[in-house]
Amino acid sequence: MPIRLHRKRPAAWSIRKAGIKHGWAVPLWAFEWFWEWIAYILSNWSFLEVLEYLGSFSILIAVVFYFSESGDRLKQKHYQAWQVINTAQGKGGSGGRIEALQELNADGVPLVGVDVSGAFLQGVRLERARLLRSNLNSADLRDSDFGYADFSDADLRFANFRQSNLLHANFHRASLEDADLWGADLNNADFSGATLTNADLRFANLANIRWHDARALKNSNIYGVKNAPEGFLPWALQHGAVQSESDSPAQPAP
Numbered sequence: 001m002p003i004r005l006h007r008k009r010p011a012a013w014s015i016r017k018a019g020i021k022h023g024w025a026v027p028l029w030a031f032e033w034f035w036e037w038i039a040y041i042l043s044n045w046s047f048l049e050v051l052e053y054l055g056s057f058s059i060l061i062a063v064v065f066y067f068s069e070s071g072d073r074l075k076q077k078h079y080q081a082w083q084v085i086n087t088a089q090g091k092g093g094s095g096g097r098i099e100a101l102q103e104l105n106a107d108g109v110p111l112v113g114v115d116v117s118g119a120f121l122q123g124v125r126l127e128r129a130r131l132l133r134s135n136l137n138s139a140d141l142r143d144s145d146f147g148y149a150d151f152s153d154a155d156l157r158f159a160n161f162r163q164s165n166l167l168h169a170n171f172h173r174a175s176l177e178d179a180d181l182w183g184a185d186l187n188n189a190d191f192s193g194a195t196l197t198n199a200d201l202r203f204a205n206l207a208n209i210r211w212h213d214a215r216a217l218k219n220s221n222i223y224g225v226k227n228a229p230e231g232f233l234p235w236a237l238q239h240g241a242v243q244s245e246s247d248s249p250a251q252p253a254p
Contacts, residue, residue, distance in 0.1 A: 010036040078109055089115050098124045105129045117155070127165075173215075187227075196220045202245075206232065217241045
């Protein structure tokens with residue numbers, strides 16, 4: 001904030017000139033003396049003081065408006081993010097959707113019903129995302145973070161979750177047919193009512209998963225799964241799961 005100093009009246013030129021020892025310096029001191037008078041006059045001009053107050057007041061008004069309009073700016077930011085997602089719907093590639101999804105999720109916006117089917121979203125970070133009834137069919141989601149995400153009733157068919165973090169994910173009634181969960185961390189995931197037909201669960205971490213109410217596991221590949229809960233493996237095999245090291249698992253014995 002500017003501070004105005006009320007200056008003292010400059011000495012008369014005759015007095016100032018008398019104190020100059022060298023003649024060549026007289027023009028320089030005259031120039032300085034002239035501007036001292038200008039500064040003295042302006043420092044006592046009340047109009048300039050009023051202008052300073054008005055300038056400070058305008059800054060205060062700008063700050064107030066900035067914060068009062070923060071809600072509108074946030075809405076505009078969310079609108080633009082949704083526009084990016086919806087415009088790229090049904091197309092391959094990312095198309096800016098990774099950043100848009102992460103931005104919305106970071107602001108606590110539910111992603112219920114979002115359609116990113118077939119999108120390339122490798123490495124997306126959507127921890128605790130609310131993805132109920134979303135469509136991630138055939139999306140590439142490798143090496144992503146969906147810890148504590150809610151996929152209830154979501155379409156995850158053919159989705160690629162290889163080596164992704166799905167810690168505490170909720171797959172309640174989700175469609176996971178032909179989903180690739182190779183090496184994924186499914187610790188504490190809930191598969192109640194989920195369909196896992198033809199899903200690839202090889203080397204996935206199944207510690208503490210909820211599996212008793214899973215709807216279908218026919219041809220799901222559970223080769224090399226880690227930390228499987230007690231009783232899961234025989235139950236899964238009994239319900240049509242297979243154990244095959246290859247990408248094309250052999251059919252279960254009749």
